[in-house]
Amino acid sequence: MANIGLDTTQYNRTAPAGGPLPPAVYTMTVVRSQSKETNDKQGVYVEVEFDVAGTNRKFWDRFNIINKNPKAQQIGREGVSDLAKAAGINGVLNDDQDLLGKTVQGRLIVKPSDNPQYPEPKNECRKYYPVGVDAEAEDRKAKGGTPAQASAAPAKANWNTAGTPAAEPVAAPAPAGTAPWKR
Secondary structure: OOOOOOOHHHOOOOOOOOOOOOOEEEEEEEEEEEEEEOOOOOOEEEEEEEEEOOOOEEEEEEEEEEOOOHHHHHHHHHHHHHHHHHOOOOOOOOOHHHHOOOEEEEEEEEEOOOOOOOOOOEEEEEEEEEOOOOHHHHHHHHOOOOHHHHHOOOOOOOEOOOOOEOOOOOOOOOOOOOOHHHO
């Protein structure tokens, strides 16, 4: 048994830095992966724990693999497929343990809580990328951007008051009788 000799009146535990990480792309390493049964005992999800590089913080993601709701199951399988591809697993992911030790990049956002018992906002991963990939360029490419657009600063989105993207303005047609090169 170790002789500690600690005066407990001289030390107070400080609360860890809390709250979600700011929205950004982070390099993360899978340190734990575990399959769990859903609360209703009718499905299975995979919970993956990451160490977030340079932050001394962790991030957890969950993927519904088997769920009575087909949409939830599809979203979960798409998410774990995205993670596996970013980790270099192209083909069949046989076991969630195959993800252990894999390092990826993840675009984290801050999502408000929808649970009144836990009102604090939390991080959610929108997309996983292989390490070394330019996430911004990949996002532009996925949205139909061109290489010329990739080097330019991203354009500001045009949003309407309903919170959805507004239609781009369309030029009025040229009057009849105008030469094609002047239209």
